[in-house]
Amino acid sequence: MYNLLTQDGKAKRGELHTVHGVIQTPVFMNVGTIAAIKGAVATTDLQEIKTQVQLSNTYHLHVRPGDKIVKKLGGLHKFMNWDKPILTDSGGFQVFSLSGLRKIKEEGVYFRSHIDGKKIFMGPEESMQIQSNLASTIAMAFDECPPHPATREYMQASVDRTTRWLERCKKEMDRLNALPDTINKNQMLFGINQGGTYEDIRIEHAKRISEMDLDGYALGGLAVGESHEEMYRILDETVPYLPVDKPTYLMGVGTPANILEAVDRGVDFFDCVYPSRNGRHGHVYTDHGKMNMFNAKYELDSRPIDENCQCPTCRSYSRAYIRHLLKAKEMLGMRLCVLHNLYFYNNMMEEIRNAIEEGRYQEYKKAKLEGFQL
């Protein structure tokens, strides 16, 4: 159950109560695609970097190790030793982005595994079954993530199908949650709003899915190639038609600046691979912008990445050491950068929550964005 605690402008400060604990929002979910955060980060590390929610990818886990294996092992929580909330995506995005060969039909999508080329079929029911096997806290509805750009005609037909798929997802989840051997019988379902950059299609779709009384609502198909301004415009237009008293999730977004802007438009759930991906490349976040830890100027720099940061990396290691590790291709260099970056995101979300609570979100956002430009 979601409690909207307070709002500062459109910015929401909420709590989502789940069987795996309470999520304080706005929240950034840390992406562990195949049940592990890339960069040698374990769930035991997540406890130290303010992670609230771990996100895993249904498609990846379906092909390896297999959701039935995970179910036999007691579900994702037990598999990866994480007792806090987990959100699984529907697999849809990966099916559409990873798979060259695919056929979309009313019943679902036929495609080939990116690992062994094996034929796979996934529709709304299959996605729900896989996510039920994984036993995540929150399951995402199976949707089509339409290409960008797409014609208006294609988009309308796709969104209509996504709505029909959502109805099937809901029905299937209700069935699965009632089965005696389902691990998480309280699994929640978030629906996904689509429509590309056609705001009228977005709004119409938002209204339709809002009537379905789901546990939360996501905006999908953004950050797929359109400009930031276009994305913010779509949020301005669409979010007001999603229920304010439910979680509002902007999928796959984004930079710290994107998050600050989206919170301002009423979004309170986020996920993105940037902090771990950038960390693996030695790019780290600070309140004064990004740093490239490969830079020669850090060779003799004995300061931590960020002198104000309380992450495990900054508490123990210098820029000079991290640069050395990265240059020598030691995995530890990547791990230290990823830990710092995830902490940076999670800590920023905490700052955001405090700012909203104290009614100074605009002020906070302005100062933070200005800092990034330094």
Next chain:
Amino acid sequence: MYNLLTQDGKAKRGELHTVHGVIQTPVFMNVGTIAAIKGAVATTDLQEIKTQVQLSNTYHLHVRPGDKIVKKLGGLHKFMNWDKPILTDSGGFQVFSLSGLRKIKEEGVYFRSHIDGKKIFMGPEESMQIQSNLASTIAMAFDECPPHPATREYMQASVDRTTRWLERCKKEMDRLNALPDTINKNQMLFGINQGGTYEDIRIEHAKRISEMDLDGYALGGLAVGESHEEMYRILDETVPYLPVDKPTYLMGVGTPANILEAVDRGVDFFDCVYPSRNGRHGHVYTDHGKMNMFNAKYELDSRPIDENCQCPTCRSYSRAYIRHLLKAKEMLGMRLCVLHNLYFYNNMMEEIRNAIEEGRYQEYKKAKLEGFQL
């Protein structure tokens, strides 16, 4: 200063007092070649896996990031955030093993960097200077690690030169430790016994270097291709001619069984890359032998690697999860296996110390070796 606390047969239980704390022996030093343990293991992790001493490689640190850089940053301890003892090797072994192009002269060795092909000269003085810059707790003397096999003539000439080099090392270290800007003015020097499998050359050399009153004595040039039995024979013959009241270090050795046998012959310092290298390949140690974590039989195995192990990996993760990570090439899989393996070695050393103290080393060794055969 070394205190020999007790002996059980030839097995020594000692304490080496250093400026960076006391080392309880027998000890296994954890190899962090370039100031980091391979497998994304940080010095903060070492605190949790019973590591007493970290070993780094002089040659590697000389070429990257450069020992002068490390000195400017306050020495290796500060650089890698580790306040316990560090031993650095002399660089000799790497010069002889990594470098195809090299010329050995009385003054030292001319060779090319394995990174950029740059010409480098390293002799006893240079090795001591680099190790002084690194400011390790214990420096190793610069020696020639002769090829195996080598003629008797070559070996005798090489060992004689190694003795002359040792005298130069000692003189240079005395000079360096007296300089005002030396970071660790209490750096210790271990000499290295050579002689290949010629026991008379080994014994003669052991006698000569024993007279030099060094802080410890190592056996080098073993585990370079000779059989285990030959190595044990050389230990049987040579160790009695090294001072019992000084640390006795068998360089680069070895398997758990090798360590158990060498302790029995009076050795009490060890180092080896096996636990981290094997861990990165998914091979893990247990009291019942090694396990290959890629094995399909672990797919649904929810037990830890070793149910009796108290390492960070076994306390939190299952065989099934680790296998999944390794198969998916997630760095975390390697990290978890390396942590377990290092803990296994460090914990075995603790068991060895307890067994010696309690006068039951033979019994302990027998049971442990039998377990490995299971």
